[in-house]
Amino acid sequence: MVNIRNLDPSASPLDYYGSELRRLREEAGLNQPQLGKILFCTASLIGQIETAKKVPTREFSERLDAALMTSGSFSRLVGLVLRSQLPTCFQAYAEMEARATYLSTYQAQLVYGLLQTEEYARAVLGVENPGRLDEMVAARMDRQRILGREHPPVLCVVLDEAVLHRQIGSAEVMRNQLAHLLGFRDHPWVQVQILPFEVGQHPGLLGSFTLLRFDEDPDIFYTESYDSGHMTAHSQVIRERSVSYARLQASALSREDSAALIERVTRERYGHQPGPAVA
Template structure:
């Protein structure tokens, strides 16, 4: 039976997406099952998206635009829909992150969000919100699209060595995550370094932080507490953190040595066995 729950299009981007999907489907004279057949999914899924019970994917949106000949409407909407799944307190930071020219971050506990795999992100997010982990992980993957644009930001990431050993989501998830980090080894705009245990005391002991630089706007320092994030453009705070970050970079392993350590942990702790090299 078709789901005919009424939506208020102004309630949220997801509600607007669902109401537009229903309107355009009905204008095309298609049932939910018929449209599902065109999209290679079930009519039930179409109904769930129409009633804002299911979060659409980017692939679903692209197929929908092609099926209903909408001129890319749903592909444009999906970014807003996924962004709306981010916590309210995090959304202002995500907006600034998307505009940044340079991103410099030190992470003491977890892989930086822009470099997380979807299974890793889902495992992290399920700790406090198991019911919404899929939606929030999808939103995190959407954030990563800034790395694929024509002029992506320069991203410098320093991970505490503990991040490599903290098993998030199980062995398979960690193998995939570390392999993903290794994929950036020769990336022109992304640099991954590891701060080894042997360093001892260092300028990141107070916790993770991120510095954003822009072409035409003041620099921003961002740090998180348990359920909130704090951004500041205070020049003295930013000056101190830039110096602290420079010291962390100087103390961390080189890009090459960091990749070697990641590969070693991947093999020793998570059982990865590299295949034979092809001559």
């Protein structure tokens, strides 16, 4: 049965997407089964998206633009839809992350989101969000599109060695994740360094943090607590945390030695030498 639930297009990006899909489908004189046939999907999927019960993917949006000749409208809109699936406290940061020209982050517990594989992200997000897992994983993967832009941001990442040893998901998930990190070793705009255990006390002991720099706007410092994030552009905070990050980079292994440690941990802890990975 066709679902005719009315949507308020102003309620959310997902509701707006669904209402626009219905409006343009009807203008094209197509019912849900007919459009589904064109898009190689079920009429049920069309109905779920039109009623904001399911989040569209970027691939679906690109096919939809081609089918309805909408000049890329849905491909542009889906980015807002996916971002709206991120935790509310994180959405403002994600917007800043997408605009930044330079990102420098220290991560004490997990691989930074922009460098996570889909399987690793699924294992992380599935701990507390099993009911919305597909949507949240899609949103996290969509964040990574900024690394593939014509002019991507510079991304410097310092990972605590604990990140390599903490098994997230299965051993295979970890092998693939660490191989993915190795794929960035020669990337022109991404630098991954490992802060080894032997460093002892260091400026990152208070927790993970990220510094964002922009072409025209003030720098931003971002950190998270258990259920909220905090951003500030206070000049003294930026000054202090920039020095902290410089010290972390100086204490971390070089790019080459970091790659060697990742390879060794993969081999000794997760089963075998990682194969080549393409970032």
